[in-house]
Amino acid sequence: xxxQAQAANTTTRTxxxxxxxxxxxNQTLPFWLLLPTLLIIAAIQFYPGFYSxxxxxxxxQGAVWNFVGLRNFExxxxxxxxxxxxxxTAVFLIGYIVVTMAASLIIALLLNRKLKLGGxxxxxxxxxxxxxxxxxxxxxxxxxxxxxxxxSPILSNPTLFPPNGLSIPSDPAPRPWIQGFPFPPAPxxxxxxxxxxxxxxxxxxxxxxxxxxxxxxxxxxxARMDGASGAQVLRFITLPLILPTLVxxxxxxxxxxxxxxxxxxxxxxxxxxxxxxxxxxxxxxxxFGRLEFGRAAALSVFxxxxxxxxxxxxxxxxxxxxRVA
Amino acid sequence: MQASxxxxxxxxxRKRLQPWLTNGAMIVIIALLMLPIALTLSTSFKRxxxxxxxxxxxxxxxxxxGRFSLSxxxxxxxxxxxxxxxxxxxxxxxxxxxxxxxxSTYVPNTLLYAFASSALVFVxxxxxxxxxxxxxxxxxxxxxxxxxxITGIPLLTNLLALYQMAVDLRKAGIPGYDERMFIIAVYVxxxxxxxxxxxKGFFDTIPRELEEAAFIDGCTPIGALWRIVxxxxxxxxxAAFLLCFVNVWNExxxxxxxxxxxxxxxxxxxxxxxxxxxxxxxxxxxxxxxLIAAPVVILFLFTRKTFFQxxxxxxxxx
Numbered sequence: 249x250x251x252q253a254q255a256a257n258t259t260t261r262t263x264x265x266x267x268x269x270x271x272x273x274n275q276t277l278p279f280w281l282l283l284p285t286l287l288i289i290a291a292i293q294f295y296p297g298f299y300s301x302x303x304x305x306x307x308x309q310g311a312v313w314n315f316v317g318l319r320n321f322e323x324x325x326x327x328x329x330x331x332x333x334x335x336x337t338a339v340f341l342i343g344y345i346v347v348t349m350a351a352s353l354i355i356a357l358l359l360n361r362k363l364k365l366g367g368x369x370x371x372x373x374x375x376x377x378x379x380x381x382x383x384x385x386x387x388x389x390x391x392x393x394x395x396x397x398x399x400s401p402i403l404s405n406p407t408l409f410p411p412n413g414l415s416i417p418s419d420p421a422p423r424p425w426i427q428g429f430p431f432p433p434a435p436x437x438x439x440x441x442x443x444x445x446x447x448x449x450x451x452x453x454x455x456x457x458x459x460x461x462x463x464x465x466x467x468x469x470x471a472r473m474d475g476a477s478g479a480q481v482l483r484f485i486t487l488p489l490i491l492p493t494l495v496x497x498x499x500x501x502x503x504x505x506x507x508x509x510x511x512x513x514x515x516x517x518x519x520x521x522x523x524x525x526x527x528x529x530x531x532x533x534x535x536f537g538r539l540e541f542g543r544a545a546a547l548s549v550f551x552x553x554x555x556x557x558x559x560x561x562x563x564x565x566x567x568x569x570x571r572v573a
Numbered sequence: 574m575q576a577s578x579x580x581x582x583x584x585x586x587r588k589r590l591q592p593w594l595t596n597g598a599m600i601v602i603i604a605l606l607m608l609p610i611a612l613t614l615s616t617s618f619k620r621x622x623x624x625x626x627x628x629x630x631x632x633x634x635x636x637x638x639g640r641f642s643l644s645x646x647x648x649x650x651x652x653x654x655x656x657x658x659x660x661x662x663x664x665x666x667x668x669x670x671x672x673x674x675x676x677s678t679y680v681p682n683t684l685l686y687a688f689a690s691s692a693l694v695f696v697x698x699x700x701x702x703x704x705x706x707x708x709x710x711x712x713x714x715x716x717x718x719x720x721x722x723i724t725g726i727p728l729l730t731n732l733l734a735l736y737q738m739a740v741d742l743r744k745a746g747i748p749g750y751d752e753r754m755f756i757i758a759v760y761v762x763x764x765x766x767x768x769x770x771x772x773k774g775f776f777d778t779i780p781r782e783l784e785e786a787a788f789i790d791g792c793t794p795i796g797a798l799w800r801i802v803x804x805x806x807x808x809x810x811x812a813a814f815l816l817c818f819v820n821v822w823n824e825x826x827x828x829x830x831x832x833x834x835x836x837x838x839x840x841x842x843x844x845x846x847x848x849x850x851x852x853x854x855x856x857x858x859x860x861x862x863x864l865i866a867a868p869v870v871i872l873f874l875f876t877r878k879t880f881f882q883x884x885x886x887x888x889x890x891x
Binding site for chain 1: 591592595596598599602603606608609610612613615616624625626627628630631691696697698700701704705708712715718720721722724725726727728729731732733734735736737738748758759761762763765766769793794795818819822823824825826830841844845847848855858859862865866869870873876877880881884885
């Protein structure tokens with residue numbers, strides 16, 4: 249064992265010496281390998297990001313940009329549209345995450361039972377993920393067109409759905425029970441959650457399934473021998489073991505939910521009224537609809553901060569997982 | 574002791590029944606998930622008269638007496654014809670040309686963007702992934718985290734600046750500059766971070782000893798990358814290529830905001846445009862949905878193993 253490690257060590261040293269002995273090009277090779285990637289990412293991601301931060305402190309007056317300090321942020325965070333949109337985003341995220349996580353967990357647990365057709369099932373389940381969000385929005389939109397949509401007879405059935413529950417895009421939002429918080433959400437919001445979950449579910453199912461495959465069968469079997477019920481095995485063995493993956497999936501879902509816009513764009517366009525105007529769509533309306541770039545930049549700095557926090561948390565969790573594994 | 578064990582007879586019965594129950598549950602779930610797709614397919618094959626019926630019918634198979642019979646089914650490809658809009662044209666290779674904007678303009682454009690950006694992502698992520706996987710230079714971990722963290726900037730934020738950039742570049746009048754180059758660069762920039770992580774993960778699984786043997790035989794690092802690592806890590810590189818291809822094909826908002834010339838726009842803009850043009854012709858919209866979603870769905874079904882591997886690797890490690 250020791251000799252093996254030693255041998256590996258020597259070869260590594262030989263190769264690194266060989267590389268060090270090479271030309272200038274070979275010595276600085278990692279830099280040249282990374283150069284194209286870094287240049288493109290700098291131009292398409294870094295520069296626009298910093299430009300937005302700069303933009304968030306500016307206001308256009310005529311043809312010139314003037315420094316206005318934090319006024320964009322004050323106006324953005326003080327506006328009723330922002331506060332409303334945060335509420336909509338919260339409702340959307342909670343609904344979307346609960347629906348997607350619950351459905352994916354159930355499907356993954358079923359698929360983990362080593363079915364003969366498991367491969368076929370997961371491939372079929374994955375089709376919604378491949379379909380573009382614009383197309384998913386159109387497809388879901390066609391189903392609920394008032395009178396002609398194939399689901400509209402069900403949705404307009406007064407016994408199944410009380411009045412106000414039909415024709416998703418045109419109905420007014422119900423009056424919120426909690427002041428200033430859009431709850432219960434408009435029917436359009438339920439439908440948006442459903443459509444978004446439909447697209448996100450395959451990916452989360454795949455993640456959870458991959459984690460379930462790593463749960464050692466011996467532990468499960470010995471627990472069953474000791475008389476643990478299926479529910480107890482799930483609660484005390486399976487779920488704790490796949491917890492890191494569940495957390496990664498959760499953050500992934502939150503990131504997707506915070507930033508996805510294609511579905512909102514084609515399905516509801518933020519409507520009816522502002523009932524489905526989530527933060528990403530508000531950013532679009534302010535930035536590209538009303539061309540108020542300064543305020544849009546202030547809002548996007550806010551969204552970017554949340555995203556960054558989520559990514560850092562994901563990294564931390566997955567690194568802990570690596571250490572455990 | 575005796576009581577806590579499940580009775581052997583019940584246990585055996587459950588063991589026998591379980592696969593049936595699980596399969597049954599799976600089939601119900603898949604039927605529910607496939608419902609929107611099935612309904613779109615059925616709408617796309619309807620005639621305009623059947624689309625505009627109140628109440629709507631699932632399949633237009635009822636006779637004048639309102640009863641279902643297979644011989645009464647009225648399916649039509651009118652919707653597809655109106656998307657593709659073929660006109661006979663003796664000069665063309667196939668004897669007809671496609672005059673619908675979708676297939677004469679948007680699909681070729683998107684194919685160009687998707688192939689060009691996937692090829693660039695393939696090369697660049699291969700090079701960068703190799704550097705991250707094989708060399709320990711200062712700032713390596715920080716750079717990798719920075720590349721990932723940069724994806725946290727909302728897409729629309731980047732587009733605010735890229736929109737300005739596109740306007741400036743157009744005004745600058747650089748000879749040979751084309752909107753197409755800019756949009757390809759933007760797609761590459763959006764797809765690279767995740768691809769680099771996937772490819773690096775695949776490179777990490779290839780034992781270093783193989784390259785070291787090559788070094789001893791006098792191979793340069795680039796030679797070792799090209800002759801040994803790339804062939805072995807092909808699944809990972811292909812996954813990066815395919816993911817990029819599907820993402821560019823499905824991308825809407827960047828193409829919508831950054832491309833000004835109508836002749837250079839992408840399929841998803843075409844889809845969005847269809848919505849505003851064919852507001853009553855639902856069968857045309859449905860047919861367009863089927864035609865545009867089909868290529869990536871078929872591509873995915875053939876390469877699903879690569880996708881699954883890359884997605885689980887990339888998401889858990891990244």
